[in-house]
Amino acid sequence: MSRLLVCAPDYFRIDYEINPWMRLSNAVVPERARAQWHGLMRLLEAKIGALLERMEPVPGLPDMVFTANAGVAVGRRAVPSRFRHPERQREESYFEAWFRDHGYEVTTLDKDLYFEGAGDLLGLPDAWFGGYRQRSDIRAYGRLSEIFGREIIPVELVNSHFYHLDTCFCPLSGGELLYYPPAFDRYAQAAIAERIGEARRLVVPESEALRFACNAVCVAKQVVLPEGCPETIKRLEARGYTTHPLPLDEFMKAGGSAKCLTLALE
């Protein structure tokens, strides 16, 4: 059974602009956001069979809804995030407290070692990949590799619209990778291609990448993704995945979608 950490969008709004998607003028419609979030939760619980761990939202921290950035948790060990932007740094202590309260052995990174959790660190069976340059600092991966005893291949993100690894890179349960290559520099593209054979790489077209087709949640053979990504759906279904497109456009106003709204607790 897959466990996911989530946080209700009670205080979700656009209070600042820290990525190209955010516009203070493009206000969130709270009822729509709540409806979309609950739609996602119902689907995850009822159809996907995920177990949801809900954490308390905090007033004044609008982006806590994006629990993918809480940190990274593997087994009983968790490393909470160190956000680059001061606007999100205030979330750190709440995420850290949640991990501690739930019995995790918590290791914290140095204050200036930016690392934005499962937003930037994603694992395939062969290796973990760590996005850097936009938000996380490449140096964090040396430390995380020691903590978890895993190989972490740093990959440079070169397009600010894809500011976290999970906006352009989605490992699937069958070992395939759904991704958008132009979000990476050529060294990272080569490093990814070296580890994941062509047959296992599912490339998302630009128009759907910009709808965050890669910001998908994959549990067993089920994939939840934002609606409006027919090509991606075709590719996933050709590999035997069942797709669940959902309206999540309220969260796109902040530069997030299905995956950003969950944190996998392995």
Added chain:
Amino acid sequence: MAQTQETVVLHGHIIDSLILAKVLDTILMMGGTFDLTDVKIGATREEPSHARIVVRAASGRLLAEILEAIQPHGASVERESDCPLEPAPADGLFPENFYATTHLPTQVRLQGRWIEVEAMEMDVGIRVDRGGTAARTVPMGDVKRGDLIVTGREGIRVLPLQRPKERDVFSFMEAQVSSERPHGHIIADIARRMRALRDDREAGREGSKVLLAGGPAIIHAGGREALAWLIESGFIHVLFCGNALAAHDMEAHLFGTSLGFRLSAGRAVPHGHEHHLRTINRIRAIGSIEKAVRTGVITEGIMAACVRRGVRVVLAGSIRDDGPLPDVITDSMAAQAAMRAALPGVSLALLVASTLHAVATGNLLPATVPTVCVDVNPAVPTKLADRGSFQAVGLVMDAASFLRELARELGWKA
């Protein structure tokens, strides 16, 4: 000559991710160079790798730009420390763990700043002044009790030589010694440098001296006139030799022989073996070579040219010397010190037909001075080349042929 440099370290999964390749490519694309001084590849996929990279650039500004560009990829500047200093325990004695120099440009870190070591020379130590603001090489014998001496290996940078700007025989940056190579173009390149240095010298520019260290074979083989002409014409400014070269040069003037052989006929003359002794005795009676020239006893030849042109001559003695001439320094450490004192400003060294003087001079010269070693015995240029200088050219040829051809290139009509 010296570039600026900084050492950076990269740590993590830097191989398969191509991060190391990216950092090295970035350095080169931006116009810098690098040395990978240490690479440890993780033994398993999980184990991280480690690389230590010395980044070099032509200016401090470019270096800063390169460091800024590679820093986001994890290349962080290695923490540096000052070089440790220890007082010399006694006169003529280095501290046990003293740093032994190379002949390459060297910097030491003192109070957080990199300071260029002055008077670079191999196989000596480095002394730092009391204020910790200047550093200079010091031979073992010259050290005084309590002098602050650089020890260990921390806080010391040895900088590689830059490829010279001039595109000539020295710019190949490899010590070549061969008896099979044609000599003509090499001698022409040397002549071109000497002409440029003489122009610089006449224009009053610093660092434009040419040094010649030579042996008596120059006289025996018939190179005397050519060398005297080179000196008279202002192409040579410092002369290192022994008792014999000076003695046979003046013997040639006084008796027309070199070690008793008639120079014009090439035959031994009766009692000729005494000629060099009689020459030495005559000069000893006068008191000095300079006086012998000034009083008109010696009027032509190498020594006469040196006196007339104000060439600095260091005569270093040896165990088998006859006499010796009054100018010969018989304490070999004092001779070494006199040679060392004559080196500032030397920009080209010609080491001709003398194993001992060539090696002694080679040991005193910094690697930045282009050096030509000429000897009929290939072992001598090879020995010099083995010092690891990139600007040493070895010519396996007769001393007289070399000097005559060089002089002709420079306008000698004979």
